[in-house]
Amino acid sequence: MLGNDCYCLILAGGAGTRLWPLSRRRLPKQFVDFFKNGNTLLKQSVARMSKIVPAENIIISTNIDYYNLVREQLPDLDPAQILREPAMKGTGPSFVMAAYHIRDLNPNAKVVVIQSDVCVMEDESFFETVSRGMDFVERHDVLLMVGVKPTCADTRFSYMQIDDEETEGMHKVRAFTEEPAPEFAKLFVESGEFYWNAGVMMWNAEAFIKTAEIYLPDVNRQFELIFSTHHNRDARRNELYAFYEAFPHVSIDYALMEKADNVYMTIGTFKWSDMVSWDILYDVCDHDDNGNALVADNAMLYDGSGNFVFENCKGRKLVVVDGMSDLLVVDTDDVLLICSRKNEQAFKKYLNDVRLKNGEEFT
Numbered sequence: 001m002l003g004n005d006c007y008c009l010i011l012a013g014g015a016g017t018r019l020w021p022l023s024r025r026r027l028p029k030q031f032v033d034f035f036k037n038g039n040t041l042l043k044q045s046v047a048r049m050s051k052i053v054p055a056e057n058i059i060i061s062t063n064i065d066y067y068n069l070v071r072e073q074l075p076d077l078d079p080a081q082i083l084r085e086p087a088m089k090g091t092g093p094s095f096v097m098a099a100y101h102i103r104d105l106n107p108n109a110k111v112v113v114i115q116s117d118v119c120v121m122e123d124e125s126f127f128e129t130v131s132r133g134m135d136f137v138e139r140h141d142v143l144l145m146v147g148v149k150p151t152c153a154d155t156r157f158s159y160m161q162i163d164d165e166e167t168e169g170m171h172k173v174r175a176f177t178e179e180p181a182p183e184f185a186k187l188f189v190e191s192g193e194f195y196w197n198a199g200v201m202m203w204n205a206e207a208f209i210k211t212a213e214i215y216l217p218d219v220n221r222q223f224e225l226i227f228s229t230h231h232n233r234d235a236r237r238n239e240l241y242a243f244y245e246a247f248p249h250v251s252i253d254y255a256l257m258e259k260a261d262n263v264y265m266t267i268g269t270f271k272w273s274d275m276v277s278w279d280i281l282y283d284v285c286d287h288d289d290n291g292n293a294l295v296a297d298n299a300m301l302y303d304g305s306g307n308f309v310f311e312n313c314k315g316r317k318l319v320v321v322d323g324m325s326d327l328l329v330v331d332t333d334d335v336l337l338i339c340s341r342k343n344e345q346a347f348k349k350y351l352n353d354v355r356l357k358n359g360e361e362f363t
Contacts, residue, residue, distance in 0.1 A: 010046065107206070
């Protein structure tokens with residue numbers, strides 16, 4: 001367990017669409033029990049981080065629309081540990097808000113930031129990576145990323161290129177590339193200089209705010225004004241809500257990580273996956289001898305391979321698949337999806353067409 005100056009910021013405000021129809025606007029993927037074991041991705045993240053930082057030092061950053069979902073899934077969490085974003089403005093403004101909030105709690109705070117929808121399969125190795133990184137950011141004013149060695153030329157992830165030069169085992173990041181084209185992803189993997197961005201970042205609060213002053217000056221200036229003027233948190237929240245809508249929509253990767261000169265990376269050796277699609281979820285599930293994955297209370301498969309069946313009707317419906325391969329079948333109370341498991345690029349089209357025909361009812 002790390003000390004009382006160590007905090008964890010869990011990002012839980014996104015509304016992912018590639019895992020539709022299970023992930024919806026009203027119930028995004030971080031609040032979904034994908035493995036049907038009683039644990040949502042958010043619950044798993046909190047349980048994991050409670051083993052490495054004091055439970056009272058865990059902060060959840062989420063959209064105001066999901067505040068009640070967080071309270072429902074984490075009833076033991078103090079409401080003061082939940083930061084509510086008044087609008088979806090990307091991770092740039094939400095990071096700055098969290099940095100000021102945590103520094104206000106503890107000027108000596110060191111922070112590890114994780115995505116709530118990241119799947120980590122080896123906790124001990126993950127804990128060792130975080131512990132080593134938090135020690136580094138305590139002594140250096142840097143933004144420290146965690147990179148994992150790519151296993152394939154996957155275009156759904158962000159890539160980081162590192163320099164050979166090391167500082168206490170940490171590499172300076174030379175370049176970021178988000179979701180590269182297939183030919184570039186292949187070159188990145190073959191070069192051995194690139195790592196997947198694992199969605200884990202560490203920094204001390206003061207260093208982050210100083211970096212935001214340079215690269216997000218307008219957003220940072222507003223938070224500096226609010227936090228220096230209002231010491232009552234309710235008054236601060238009301239003031240914040242009045243300004244948040246005017247902030248630009250910008251990701252922290254684009255605003256800071258791609259531009260700042262104090263970005264470093266530590267190599268994580270744990271097994272990791274970012275839950276961005278059904279095909280990735282299929283990869284981390286158990287498979288039968290024919291490569292089929294079943295996450296269902298009542299389903300039968302015959303004479304097929306590579307299928308992924310997810311039944312979310314609590315056993316009220318029987319799903320039978322015969323003579324088919326590489327299918328994705330997702331059955332919920334109000335939507336039945338049947339498509340190629342390799343056709344995840346079509347999900348944006350599905351959702352656009354559903355909205356045109358049915359409004360927001362099924363999204």
